Amino acid sequence: MSDRAKSGEEAVLRWTSVVGARPQFVKAAMIGRAVRRHNAARPAVRVAETLIHTGQHYDPGLSQVFFDQLDIRPPRINLGVGSGPHGRQTAEMLTGLESALAADRPDLVVVYGDTNTTLAGALAAAKLGIPIAHVEAGLRSRNMRMPEEINRVVADRLAALLFCPTREAVANLKAEGLGARARLVGDVMYDAFLHYKARARADSRILAGLNLTPRGYALATVHRQENTDDPERLRALFEAFNRIAAPDFPLIIPLHPRTRNALRALRPRTALAPAVIVTPPISYLDMIALEAEAAVVLTDSGGVQKEAAFAGVPCLTLRGETEWPETVAAGINRLVGADPGRIARGVRAARTAGGRRGAVRGLYGNGAAADRIVDILAKRFGARAPERG
Numbered sequence: 001m002s003d004r005a006k007s008g009e010e011a012v013l014r015w016t017s018v019v020g021a022r023p024q025f026v027k028a029a030m031i032g033r034a035v036r037r038h039n040a041a042r043p044a045v046r047v048a049e050t051l052i053h054t055g056q057h058y059d060p061g062l063s064q065v066f067f068d069q070l071d072i073r074p075p076r077i078n079l080g081v082g083s084g085p086h087g088r089q090t091a092e093m094l095t096g097l098e099s100a101l102a103a104d105r106p107d108l109v110v111v112y113g114d115t116n117t118t119l120a121g122a123l124a125a126a127k128l129g130i131p132i133a134h135v136e137a138g139l140r141s142r143n144m145r146m147p148e149e150i151n152r153v154v155a156d157r158l159a160a161l162l163f164c165p166t167r168e169a170v171a172n173l174k175a176e177g178l179g180a181r182a183r184l185v186g187d188v189m190y191d192a193f194l195h196y197k198a199r200a201r202a203d204s205r206i207l208a209g210l211n212l213t214p215r216g217y218a219l220a221t222v223h224r225q226e227n228t229d230d231p232e233r234l235r236a237l238f239e240a241f242n243r244i245a246a247p248d249f250p251l252i253i254p255l256h257p258r259t260r261n262a263l264r265a266l267r268p269r270t271a272l273a274p275a276v277i278v279t280p281p282i283s284y285l286d287m288i289a290l291e292a293e294a295a296v297v298l299t300d301s302g303g304v305q306k307e308a309a310f311a312g313v314p315c316l317t318l319r320g321e322t323e324w325p326e327t328v329a330a331g332i333n334r335l336v337g338a339d340p341g342r343i344a345r346g347v348r349a350a351r352t353a354g355g356r357r358g359a360v361r362g363l364y365g366n367g368a369a370a371d372r373i374v375d376i377l378a379k380r381f382g383a384r385a386p387e388r389g
């Protein structure tokens, strides 16, 4: 304990960040960096952050590589929950989180995004009466069949502070009567992109490794349940990829394990064209590097839609709706569903039109969302967090 703390001058806010799935590691990395910056400035309220990993993602390529590459401190505990049906997966997380949080009794729990880990973290904290902050709050697809939409709606309802990446997100919360808890701070994924893009360019060897030329390939990702668990949609998507890919214009697809398993189970099997290059899941820096130089990005991921927009690369979203409608309004993203004809036309149009750097300027803040979040939390919750022995 420092001298200041001993004299009772220093307040410490003890919070627990709950993470478990790939995109949460990126968001938590930025919050962790902002916490370190906050504490280095000798603030009135120091932040002591602990990480709990639910173990939702456990493959090294989906988890450990992010901790190593993005300098995330090891979690205090990994609950090792792993895969399973949503109910069981969430229930196991809830059981483990309840024990861990009841033992630690943090002043605050921070949850991120919209995964089952987010839902379990929010529920466990709410039942223990621990205040919750939700990072990336207020997003809505208005499709309640999506597990992520259920998770977002519940987490937002339970959280005391809702950190919104966009104006649209704030408006969504206002419409649900949650406007008083909303804070427009910008997007921590944009913070991450700005912070890591130069390092990705310098360090990533993935373009050379895959023999790719800038603007000479398409990049695709597919992992949403609505696409992987519907054999017709999955087949249609990979047929579209076969049509787009050509020897002089390969399509790269880093394959999520869920999608790999679903493809293996498809009957009759779908043969992939030689110019469709399948890789295992890749690291954040390799992904940023591939996105930045692609001619077009095709995805059903929310994070990848935005990263394409940050890089000024046209995106085709393989869904019927998006939580990021401002990318569509800015003309850099198009909703094409799983229709091979629309996808192929979209790729032609994107290749002709090219990218639009700066298309998203001002939509996602200025790269300091994480700092704002830490400051707001220290002010709001620090006052009632005296130093504990």
Ligand code: UD1
Residues within 6 Å of the ligand: 021, 022, 023, 056, 057, 058, 059, 060, 062, 083, 084, 089, 114, 115, 116, 117, 147, 148, 223, 225, 257, 258, 261, 301
């Ligand atoms: C989860 C999130 C999604 C997020 C995505 C990022 C939910 C409901 N969904 O989807 O919002 O965009 O993470 O990747 O929380 N699997 C492995 N190894 C792993 C993890 C998963 O093989 O390390 C396989 C298993 O077959 C598992 C399947 O992937 O059954 C689904 O994993 P799960 O964590 O339930 O959801 P994701 O599809 O990854």
